Ligand SMILES: Nc1ncnc2c1ncn2[C@@H]1O[C@H](COP(=O)(O)OP(=O)(O)OP(=O)(O)O)[C@@H](O)[C@H]1O
């Protein structure tokens with residue numbers, strides 16, 4: 001077992017992932033283990049990954065075909081896993097990511113139908129090895145609520161946000177699929193709750209997970225002695 005803790009934030013567009021990651025980051029600034037945290041985002045998180053992120057999100061006439069898009073996500077992920085996530089977890093750090101492979105299952109697997117969700121999982125595993133988050137906060141928001149929220153936002157729509165409504169329904173189905181398959185690591189949150197309520201739920205769940213991990217590590221130490 002690695003010594004670290006890997007936490008991901010997942011969910012469809014505008015469900016509040018980045019809002020919650022920001023609040024969680026502010027919370028950990030006062031945490032006794034504050035030096036142990038590493039924050040990153042997916043895709044991105046390395047110099048190469050950030051360039052790939054720009055390519056994926058910018059609207060242009062030569063948008064990547066679905067298979068190219070999938071490979072771009074995986075290229076970014078391979079880079080961040082080997083260069084950042086695995087070394088950090090081996091050092092006992094707490095890695096926090098805004099999206100990880102569940103997004104690929106939901107968007108490229110279920111919504112774009114490039115390959116089955118199992119196929120995406122296998123592809124991820126063959127490229128990245130068995131790296132799985134310890135805890136995933138899934139902010140669940142229906143396509144109707146997501147659309148209403150986005151209409152309130154004044155920012156322009158990026159390429160992904162211009163996809164039709166059915167696409168977003170499939171994204172939700174993709175998340176529900178993986179949340180059921182790997183239910184032990186998922187903490188599902190009703191994303192219609194207030195920002196503050198969700199933040200409280202996240203803090204509490206995180207602290208419980210930290211206690212669980214610490215006690216697992218100390219019982220491993222005892223077994224090895
Ligand atoms: N619980 C909430 N209730 C109401 N509005 C919220 C809530 N959480 C976030 N918002 C608002 O919804 C919008 C989208 O939030 P945010 O950018 O955090 O979503 P996201 O999941 O990171 O989206 P994306 O997938 O596009 O990156 C923002 O305007 C934010 O202020």
Ligand SMILES: [Mg+2]
Pocket residue numbers: 017018019098
């Ligand atoms: Mg975001």
